[in-house]
Amino acid sequence: MTHLFFRRVDRYTLVGPVREGGEDSMKAEELDCLLIHTPKFDNWYKPLGDFIWINYLPIGIFALADLLVQHGYSSKIVHLGIEWIEDHNFNVIDFLRENKAKVVALSLHWHHQSYGVIKVAEAIKTNYPDLFILLGGFTASYYHKEILEEFPFVDAIIRGEAEIPLLKLVEKLREKDRDLQDVPNLTWRRNGEIMENELSYVATEEDINRLRFTNIRLLKNHETYVNYVGHPFIWKKGFSKEQNFKKLSIGSKTFPLAIGRGCPMSCTWCSGSAVSQKFITKRIKPIYRSTDKIIDSIKEALGYGYETMYVVFDPFPEKQEFFVDLFARIREEKIRCEMIFECHGLPTKTFIDAFHDTFPNKESFLCISPETGSERLRKI
Missing domain, CATH: 3.30.750.210 (Transcription Regulator spoIIAA)
Structure with missing residues (x-):
């Protein structure tokens, strides 16, 4: 069963040609930051492997991507579950070949995502060793030291709230400045040593009122996300988009x-x-x-x-x-x-x-x- 799970994760997130064409295809471009959401592609209750879940994006991802854009940085969001729905052969490695990014930020908010997020991070780093791999979210924040100790392909983790830390990190990396000691909330590597910056950024009401949580167009294939990903959050692989919405959502x-x-x-x-x-x-x-x-x-x-x-x-x-x-x-x-x-x-x-x-x-x-x-x- 373990090997089957490995194959499924690889199949749904990493293998196959990139889809071409389509109204919402993201044009090839250089990105300062690509944010990736990795749902849980397998379930361990019967029928085994039939469902994808953790499909809703953490609500702050849209705000983070939009904040970067507001400050002049290029940023997009890719939801690997949505990409699999649109094309079972979607390949994040090929996507990054056509859409070069300085930072890939993977959300590890819910612990159920952990395996998939780590495997995607490893595959990206293996293919693009110079690309900066960043994790964030509640689970990544709690286990920040353990993750960096166990997984050398992860370059840094933003602990806690991420708006100003991500903005400062992207600014530094675009300027090719790898001295990250003044980026708040960051756990990172310097010459092989794990560094833990002060957890000093906590958003105020003034801060969150500057954020826009609805720049949904920054998500690739956002129409599919809007129209078909609904409450209660699960997706049956054998159903069409229409069947999923009709039978597995509140309608x-x-x-x-x-x-x-x-x-x-x-x-x-x-x-x-x-x-x-x-x-x-x-x-x-x-x-x-x-x-x-x-x-x-x-x-x-x-x-x-x-x-x-x-x-x-x-x-x-x-x-x-x-x-x-x-x-x-x-x-x-x-x-x-x-x-x-x-x-x-x-x-x-x-x-x-x-x-x-x-x-x-x-x-x-x-x-x-x-x-x-x-x-x-x-x-x-």
Whole structure:
């Protein structure tokens, strides 16, 4: 079974000719930074190997790519799962031959991606030894030392939040400056020694309000991502795009809406908890984007064809004035969309009423997952 898994990962991410033509084909160009998302190409539950998952991009990848573009650097995003959907013979090695990049940044946010990300990084470094291989995301941040110790083909890892660190790193590497000691949050190699720069960058509300989370055109084959990759996040390899959307999604094009960052709670099962964030990113409290910026994101997402906004940010369930005000603004702007909202606690009646007034259709709903250690309450 292990060998089969190896072959499948290689087949789906590395082997075969690059697809040519097509309206959304990325023209050959030199890139300052190519960001790559590697989903988990295999599953270990029956039927074995039938599904691709971790298909949603971490929400910050669009913001990172757009930030680089805003500062005059060329940047694109490639989702290896989307490329396999469009062409089973897609080859990231050939793609990089035609689209030379100074930095390849691989997202290792969810631990399920680990094997695939490491194999892709190794293959790229083997074929392009001078290319700078960078990892980021929660899992990469937590295991930054172990990854650099075990995998010499990884050049650096950005720990925690990445906007300013990535910007400074790309700036230095474009100038052929390999002295990276002033790049915040970076673990890297200098003359074979692993260096750990200070974890000093944590985004403020002012910082995240400068970010654009909806420059979706920076993703290669973004139409496929918008139109067919939906909730609940899995992709059956034997189905067509249309069958996947019809049978394995909620039937609505769903956009993960960025509301803010951080969490005050410490759920034992969540690596995004307050304890984890304090350790991994040094974030000590949640921050919110402005209502204006969130409204702009909703409008842009709808412009791409999205229909439903998906929100998983509810840091203070007992104090929900922010969302009551946001919902009122959506109504004032006469924005027509649906919303799925994952509640971190029991929502207040005021919140429920405001949500229903704003999103009255059955396609919009609240997700509640009450947990308790009491057997009596569990049986209610």
